[in-house]
Amino acid sequence: MRPALSPAYRSHVVDIRRFALLAAVSVILGGCASFSADGGVGTAQAVAYAELNKDVVKIGDDATALGARARVDQLLKKPLTADSAVQIALLNNRGLQAAFNELGIAEAQMVIASLPPNPRLSISSRTGTLSLEIERQIVGSIFALATLPARADVARDRFRSAQLRAAEAVLKLAADTRRQYFRAVAANAQATFYQEAKASSDAATQLFKRLGESGGINKLNQAREFAFDAELGAQLAQARLQRGQERERLIRQLGLWGDDLKFSLPGSLPPLPRLPGIKAVEAEALRKRIDVQIARRDLDLLAKTLGLTQATRFVNDVDLLGRRIYDRKLTVLADGDIEREATRTRLVELEIEIPIYDFGQSKVALAEQTYMQAANKLAEKAVNVRSEAREAYTTYRASHDIARHYIANVLPLRKIIQDEALLQYNGMLIDVTQLIADARGRILSNVAGINARRDVWIAHTDFKHALIGGGSGGGGGSAVVAAAGGGDAPAH
Amino acid sequence: MTDLSRRGFIGTSGLVLAGATAVSGRTAFAAVPEAPTMASAATQAPLVPTSGPDYQPVATLNGWTLPWRMNGDWKEFHLVAEPVEREIAPGMIAYLWGYNGQSPGPTIEAVEGDKVRIYVTNKLPENTTIHWHGQRLPNGMDGVGGLNQPHIPSGKTFVYEFQLRRSGTYMYHPHSDEMVQMAMGMMGMFIVHPKDPAFRRVDRDFVFLLNAFDIEPGSYVPKVNTMLDFNLWCWNSRAFPGIDPFVVGRNDKVRIRFGNLTMTNHPVHMHGYEFKVSCTDGGWVDPASAWDEVSIDCAVGQMRAFDFVADEPGDWAIHCHKSHHTMNAMGHSVKTYIGVTKKDLVSRIRKAAPGYMAMGTNGMGEMGSMEMELPKNTLPMMTGYAQFGPVEMGGMFSVVKVREGLAKNDYADPGHYKHPEGTVAYEYKGAKLTEAPRVEPAKAKPEQATWQVKDPRKPRLGADGKPLPGAKAGGAHSNH
Numbered sequence: 001m002r003p004a005l006s007p008a009y010r011s012h013v014v015d016i017r018r019f020a021l022l023a024a025v026s027v028i029l030g031g032c033a034s035f036s037a038d039g040g041v042g043t044a045q046a047v048a049y050a051e052l053n054k055d056v057v058k059i060g061d062d063a064t065a066l067g068a069r070a071r072v073d074q075l076l077k078k079p080l081t082a083d084s085a086v087q088i089a090l091l092n093n094r095g096l097q098a099a100f101n102e103l104g105i106a107e108a109q110m111v112i113a114s115l116p117p118n119p120r121l122s123i124s125s126r127t128g129t130l131s132l133e134i135e136r137q138i139v140g141s142i143f144a145l146a147t148l149p150a151r152a153d154v155a156r157d158r159f160r161s162a163q164l165r166a167a168e169a170v171l172k173l174a175a176d177t178r179r180q181y182f183r184a185v186a187a188n189a190q191a192t193f194y195q196e197a198k199a200s201s202d203a204a205t206q207l208f209k210r211l212g213e214s215g216g217i218n219k220l221n222q223a224r225e226f227a228f229d230a231e232l233g234a235q236l237a238q239a240r241l242q243r244g245q246e247r248e249r250l251i252r253q254l255g256l257w258g259d260d261l262k263f264s265l266p267g268s269l270p271p272l273p274r275l276p277g278i279k280a281v282e283a284e285a286l287r288k289r290i291d292v293q294i295a296r297r298d299l300d301l302l303a304k305t306l307g308l309t310q311a312t313r314f315v316n317d318v319d320l321l322g323r324r325i326y327d328r329k330l331t332v333l334a335d336g337d338i339e340r341e342a343t344r345t346r347l348v349e350l351e352i353e354i355p356i357y358d359f360g361q362s363k364v365a366l367a368e369q370t371y372m373q374a375a376n377k378l379a380e381k382a383v384n385v386r387s388e389a390r391e392a393y394t395t396y397r398a399s400h401d402i403a404r405h406y407i408a409n410v411l412p413l414r415k416i417i418q419d420e421a422l423l424q425y426n427g428m429l430i431d432v433t434q435l436i437a438d439a440r441g442r443i444l445s446n447v448a449g450i451n452a453r454r455d456v457w458i459a460h461t462d463f464k465h466a467l468i469g470g471g472s473g474g475g476g477g478s479a480v481v482a483a484a485g486g487g488d489a490p491a492h
Numbered sequence: 493m494t495d496l497s498r499r500g501f502i503g504t505s506g507l508v509l510a511g512a513t514a515v516s517g518r519t520a521f522a523a524v525p526e527a528p529t530m531a532s533a534a535t536q537a538p539l540v541p542t543s544g545p546d547y548q549p550v551a552t553l554n555g556w557t558l559p560w561r562m563n564g565d566w567k568e569f570h571l572v573a574e575p576v577e578r579e580i581a582p583g584m585i586a587y588l589w590g591y592n593g594q595s596p597g598p599t600i601e602a603v604e605g606d607k608v609r610i611y612v613t614n615k616l617p618e619n620t621t622i623h624w625h626g627q628r629l630p631n632g633m634d635g636v637g638g639l640n641q642p643h644i645p646s647g648k649t650f651v652y653e654f655q656l657r658r659s660g661t662y663m664y665h666p667h668s669d670e671m672v673q674m675a676m677g678m679m680g681m682f683i684v685h686p687k688d689p690a691f692r693r694v695d696r697d698f699v700f701l702l703n704a705f706d707i708e709p710g711s712y713v714p715k716v717n718t719m720l721d722f723n724l725w726c727w728n729s730r731a732f733p734g735i736d737p738f739v740v741g742r743n744d745k746v747r748i749r750f751g752n753l754t755m756t757n758h759p760v761h762m763h764g765y766e767f768k769v770s771c772t773d774g775g776w777v778d779p780a781s782a783w784d785e786v787s788i789d790c791a792v793g794q795m796r797a798f799d800f801v802a803d804e805p806g807d808w809a810i811h812c813h814k815s816h817h818t819m820n821a822m823g824h825s826v827k828t829y830i831g832v833t834k835k836d837l838v839s840r841i842r843k844a845a846p847g848y849m850a851m852g853t854n855g856m857g858e859m860g861s862m863e864m865e866l867p868k869n870t871l872p873m874m875t876g877y878a879q880f881g882p883v884e885m886g887g888m889f890s891v892v893k894v895r896e897g898l899a900k901n902d903y904a905d906p907g908h909y910k911h912p913e914g915t916v917a918y919e920y921k922g923a924k925l926t927e928a929p930r931v932e933p934a935k936a937k938p939e940q941a942t943w944q945v946k947d948p949r950k951p952r953l954g955a956d957g958k959p960l961p962g963a964k965a966g967g968a969h970s971n972h
């Protein structure tokens with residue numbers, strides 16, 4: 001806490017001492033803001049720990065930087081899991097650190113706002129025709145001083161909001177990373193399956209080449225088989241491209257470069273998450289969503305600001321001017337004499353703006369509309385959050401059903417098809433080409449199954465974040481679907 | 493007749509009983525004769541007549557003869573048209589329609605001049621009738637639904653009465669939705685023996701019907717809409733190795749009669765003998781004009797019989813000579829892999845299709861000896877083993893087994909033929925033969941061949957598609 005007024009000032013402006021004293025007391029009572037130990041990251045850390053079970057650090061010095069680096073290195077050694085990816089992102093993503101810096105800025109602003117106004121010392125010299133007027137003017141905004149507790153309160157609230165926004169940034173980063181992780185793993189697995197399909201197709205192509213050489217197939221049917229293989233090649237290339245893109249997007253989330261890029265992803269997605277039987281999703285979302293909390297706090301803040309406006313409705317600003325005016329005057333008389341005149345005046349001036357044309361109604365209307373706007377926005381958010389929670393839950397359930405359908409029906413049927421096709425091939429009832437086509441169909445169904453499982457995990461992430469916030473911009477991602485014919489037999 | 497289970501007509505169902513009442517109301521006889529049924533697909537011993545005129549009974553291949561009863565001077569039979577399960581060969585069951593528990597239905601045997609009364613009970617889900625193929629009879633007994641009689645509705649019993657006017661080989665089959673009902677296996681033999689048991693008498697008289705089904709491997713019901721692309725070529729709804737052998741004693745006089753109710757003709761060929769075509773559905777062939785054959789083609793809807801004296805002992809093949817008809821279920825669009833090495837691709841293809849084995853590089857003979865898992869209800873394409881290995885056959889294939897000293901009524905499989913010493917083809921193991929130098933087959937060179945494409949609108953072209961030298965082509969010039 002800084003001294004409110006300097007002794008020098010006090011000696012000159014005795015009359016305002018009472019005001020100053022009042023201001024100083026009120027500042028003490030209001031609690032003068034100071035810089036926090038954690039730079040305000042505590043909220044984000046708490047949210048990350050409670051909702052994500054993850055650690056968040058604000059990297060401000062070498063020790064924290066090294067510690068974070070060591071943990072990231074450790075996590076990168078093993079194939080990434082969704083959790084380890086999120087942890088890496090929370091430790092390593094520079095965008096998040098930037099958000100924390102912003103939080104630091106907000107804190108600094110809060111501290112500034114909580115300080116009483118510095119006294120201003122102004123010396124002006126004015127020269128008239130024959131006079132020199134030196135005016136030492138000390139201006140103190142008594143009003144600013146008087147409203148300091150309220151403004152400090154507002155600044156603290158703003159800082160609190162910023163803290164929540166930082167927490168939201170953490171949740172958003174976690175959600176984005178998690179989603180991207182599943183996309184990257186799915187794209188990986190998808191590319192692998194296409195690779196397998198291509199390998200079997202290559203073997204078949206080899207067979208058709210030899211069949212052409214032995215005279216067992218004509219050019220037309222050979223070309224049909226080759227075309228199928230060639231198209232599969234294009235699909236494989238596309239799958240590989242997507243694998244690269246998804247990996248790069250994940251890398252950006254994780255904030256990696258250089259040697260870190262060698263990290264490995266698992267070959268397959270984790271088994272399906274258990275479907276929660278949640279009843280009060282809407283209530284939970286309204287209670288927990290961080291953006292709702294922010295909006296609510298913003299509204300409160302606005303209410304306070306509004307209260308301030310009403311309190312100062314008729315007085316726009318009150319400046320107490322303490323002036324000590326020293327006038328020297330030289331007057332040339334008619335007889336040639338010069339008359340020196342010197343006066344010392346001390347005065348206290350109070351300037352009050354009288355609202356003749358605006359008695360404050362427009363300001364009140366502005367404040368009211370601003371408040372109502374924020375209130376309506378909060379109401380809208382509440383409606384949307386309910387809807388988003390419901391949508392996320394039904395999407396999650398539906399995608400879960402679809403994935404289970406793949407696991408329980410489509411893939412077993414594909415297996416039956418392949419097994420029975422083999423039996424038919426054994427009996428020379430079908431050609432090996434059909435056998436390969438059915439195998440390919442199974443592979444492509446597996447790709448579709450992978451995508452379905454990926455969508456479940458993304459929906460799972462969306463759902464989780466629909467309840468806690470930070471989850472905007474989710475959605476599934478059916479990129480490369482089983483377009484290679486889904487087991488269509490090559491034409492014979 | 494061990495498998496013959498007798499089943500009283502009354503007590504089968506109230507519906508049928510109602511039909512019987514209707515019948516008795518019109519013809520006024522004591523009761524409808526019982527309708528015996530057969531559960532086994534094995535060849536049953538011939539049914540020696542115990543009443544009525546005497547005759548030499550026939551042996552129905554993988555079948556049986558319908559017992560009858562005398563009612564005054566009427567010989568009474570009872571056929572029940574019904575869904576049946578037929579074993580096509582061990583390992584494969586077909587859901588067919590037939591008569592009295594089997595497809596084909598039991599053979600009806602009677603004697604020229606007999607008055608037959610045949611009760612036909614319909615236990616199918618749709619109308620039926622029976623047409624007595626080749627018989628002379630009153631027009632109203634010919635069995636064409638709608639034309640000669642009302643269709644027999646489900647659950648009803650109709651009566652056919654006629655006198656057998658000539659001896660010979662006949663068939664019976666539906667003439668009501670006949671496409672479906674014949675594709676489902678509804679058919680049977682009708683043998684009319686001569687009045688004189690000594691007339692063209694033989695010691696063993698075999699009968700069977702040629703029939704074909706299209707049953708997808710793993711399924712049970714024939715596809716009735718198939719027109720030509722059948723996959724099970726049968727004799728009496730059996731496919732080799734499910735077809736019983738023709739067991740005969742040495743020097744027996746043998747007759748083999750068959751009718752064709754498939755959609756195509758079948759050249760039936762018997763090894764070891766020439767035989768005389770002795771009977772068609774038109775009647776007996778005059779011995780003076782009978783001709784010798786080793787194959788006899790039987791057109792669709794025809795019946796043929798041939799006679800021979802079994803004086804050459806051994807296991808003699810008898811089969812349809814359309815080679816695809818001596819195969820069981822096979823894929824007709826399987827490519828030919830002869831000369832295509834697949835071995836090095838096996839592991840790659842297996843990655844996508846585990847369990848894949850390379851086949852066909854050297855032909856399909858290996859199918860006969862391979863024992864690989866097949867779809868559930870089907871038969872290997874070629875199968876059956878004999879003393880020298882896999883026979884590599886299926887479908888319309890059997891063996892005439894001629895043996896010394898068989899008892900008159902012994903139809904039991906005598907096993908493999910014991911060849912006398914030195915009568916089996918053997919591997920040459922002597923000194924290396926010098927082969928005559930072979931002439932390289934002249935490889936036709938395009939420029940030596942006189943290919944030409946005739947198109948009146950264009951100049952004459954050579955094999956290379958360019959106008960031949962000297963061709964009068966407007967503006968065309970030769971490269972030669």
Ligand SMILES: [Cu+2]
Nearest residue numbers: 758812814817
């Ligand atoms: Cu044939």
